[in-house]
Amino acid sequence: MEVLFVGSECAPFVKTGGLADVIGVVPKALTGRGVRIRVLLPAYQTLADLAANGREVTRYDSLMGGSARVVEVKANGLDLLLLEARHLFDRPGNIYLGPDGNDWGDNAIRFGALCQVGADLAEKGAGKWKPDIVHVHDWQAGLVPLYLRQRGCNVPCVVSIHNVAFQGLFDAGLLEKLGISKSYFTSEGIEYYGRISFLKAALVCCEKIATVSPTYARELMSPEFGMGLEGVLQARRADLSGILNGIDLDVWNPETDPMLPAGYNARSLKKKGLARAELAERFGLEPPRDAPLFCVISRLTSQKGLDLLVQTLPALTGRGAALALLGTGEKQLEDSFLAATRRYPRQVGAVIGYDEALSHLMQGGADAILIPSRFEPCGLTQLYGLRYGTIPVVSRTGGLADTVIDANEAALIANCATGLQFSPVTAFALENAIHRTCDLFAQPQIWSAMIRRAMKHPVGWENSAKSYAALYAELTMMSGKA
Numbered sequence: 383m384e385v386l387f388v389g390s391e392c393a394p395f396v397k398t399g400g401l402a403d404v405i406g407v408v409p410k411a412l413t414g415r416g417v418r419i420r421v422l423l424p425a426y427q428t429l430a431d432l433a434a435n436g437r438e439v440t441r442y443d444s445l446m447g448g449s450a451r452v453v454e455v456k457a458n459g460l461d462l463l464l465l466e467a468r469h470l471f472d473r474p475g476n477i478y479l480g481p482d483g484n485d486w487g488d489n490a491i492r493f494g495a496l497c498q499v500g501a502d503l504a505e506k507g508a509g510k511w512k513p514d515i516v517h518v519h520d521w522q523a524g525l526v527p528l529y530l531r532q533r534g535c536n537v538p539c540v541v542s543i544h545n546v547a548f549q550g551l552f553d554a555g556l557l558e559k560l561g562i563s564k565s566y567f568t569s570e571g572i573e574y575y576g577r578i579s580f581l582k583a584a585l586v587c588c589e590k591i592a593t594v595s596p597t598y599a600r601e602l603m604s605p606e607f608g609m610g611l612e613g614v615l616q617a618r619r620a621d622l623s624g625i626l627n628g629i630d631l632d633v634w635n636p637e638t639d640p641m642l643p644a645g646y647n648a649r650s651l652k653k654k655g656l657a658r659a660e661l662a663e664r665f666g667l668e669p670p671r672d673a674p675l676f677c678v679i680s681r682l683t684s685q686k687g688l689d690l691l692v693q694t695l696p697a698l699t700g701r702g703a704a705l706a707l708l709g710t711g712e713k714q715l716e717d718s719f720l721a722a723t724r725r726y727p728r729q730v731g732a733v734i735g736y737d738e739a740l741s742h743l744m745q746g747g748a749d750a751i752l753i754p755s756r757f758e759p760c761g762l763t764q765l766y767g768l769r770y771g772t773i774p775v776v777s778r779t780g781g782l783a784d785t786v787i788d789a790n791e792a793a794l795i796a797n798c799a800t801g802l803q804f805s806p807v808t809a810f811a812l813e814n815a816i817h818r819t820c821d822l823f824a825q826p827q828i829w830s831a832m833i834r835r836a837m838k839h840p841v842g843w844e845n846s847a848k849s850y851a852a853l854y855a856e857l858t859m860m861s862g863k864a
């Protein structure tokens with residue numbers, strides 16, 4: 383079965399968050415299950431060299447105001463289709479944001495173009511290749527199902543929601559430029575409070591909807607989490623499924639990770655101590671042996687609940703614990719953490735920025751990873767934490783609730799705890815969780831048993847790859863191709 387992925391990020395080539403990790407690994411996870419995936423993504427400036435080595439498969443004299451072409455290239459075990467359109471994607475800096483920190487003014491056109499090309503490839507294929515299914519990811523690829531429906535093309539589509547907070551909302555005046563028939567601009571269609579919603583377009587036009595954990599699939603249908611799309615999702619309940627994300631076990635492997643001073647496994651945890659020492663040194667911290675070194679690796683946005691962590695720093699440091707934070711995002715949060723590094727110089731360290739290599743050292747060296755998200759579709763950093771024996775301390779929401787077993791009394795007696803959960807998502811509950819973590823850390827037998835269990839917890843793609851293969855099989859049956 384041939385599947386076309388359409389998305390805006392793909393690790394290791396271009397990444398701003400978890401979307402990239404997932405698009406970069408699912409094709410590998412499905413190899414051997416009779417599914418071959420090609421990934422269409424924009425040839426951003428950083429991908430120009432890669433695209434230059436590609437073989438041209440389609441050419442456009444005019445695509446949204448400029449010439450363009452699609453090249454195919456194999457890299458890192460992935461079959462990529464790169465959309466070269468210099469007027470849209472050849473710019474420095476962030477792939478979504480201009481130098482002023484605001485969205486590029488033409489994002490609707492940039493990703494609308496990606497969707498048009500996605501629809502063309504779905505309809506006509508490239509050379510001898512033609513996809514049986516199209517799988518689009520997040521709003522940036524949201525118009526593909528609409529374009530296909532508009533053309534009367536019946537290649538079945540599935541959309542994955544990685545984060546419903548990002549919906550791709552644009553001025554209704556762009557309908558014509560985007561080539562969308564006005565008949566779709568209704569409340570049952572793609573209209574969202576007077577604007578065009580790329581994500582809603584996918585939700586109303588595709589055959590199936592997937593999201594990245596079973597709990598988030600349920601949460602999405604509630605007003606609290608659905609961000610205005612709960613009604614649409616409720617109406618499509620029968621087509622909505624939650625398939626848990628996994629991680630790339632080759633890239634995230636504490637035994638072979640080149641970013642760690644020494645590889646380790648559950649039987650050689652002493653070597654994890656070497657990473658702890660290196661991490662402490664990198665952040666200028668002096669964590670004592672009897673208190674945990676926490677880490678945070680995150681986009682700094684209100685989704686991630688890190689404003690709550692700022693409020694709990696007096697308690698965390700009061701317990702003698704330390705915190706190493708790596709993140710970038712909202713200025714106010716960046717400033718709060720930088721201020722905390724001055725207030726607690728030996729106990730709080732922060733690197734404001736994006737650093738993939740450092741994130742590996744942190745997963746290896748920290749004792750626990752804090753993830754106090756207000757909502758979290760799945761979350762990947764708790765999965766990396768589990769694999770590296772870095773105990774996740776998480777809010778009970780979305781995929782965090784589905785992947786971490788809270789160290790409550792019952793779980794401790796049954797020997798199955800792998801981390802800590804807290805709820806509701808308040809500073810008070812987070813503070814309690816930090817105290818509980820410190821208490822457990824002070825009991826080395828219980829703590830090291832938890833580490834070993836965490837490291838054994840299955841965080842790969844085995845189960846979820848089966849679920850995707852089943853979903854694709856169902857789609858081909860629906861379209862009568864089986």
Ligand SMILES: Nc1ncnc2c1ncn2[C@@H]1O[C@H](COP(=O)(O)OP(=O)(O)O[C@H]2O[C@H](CO)[C@@H](O)[C@H](O)[C@H]2O)[C@@H](O)[C@H]1O
Pocket residue numbers: 398399400401403404544545594627679680681708709710735736737738741758759760761762763781
């Ligand atoms: N400053 C930094 N430096 C280096 N690395 C950094 C970093 N900040 C973040 N990262 C990395 O980016 C990724 C973040 O992935 P997450 O799944 O935790 O969240 P995100 O909200 O981006 O993804 C959305 O999509 C994913 C994929 O479906 C869902 O799991 C998630 O819940 C949803 O919000 C991880 O690989 C993390 O290590």
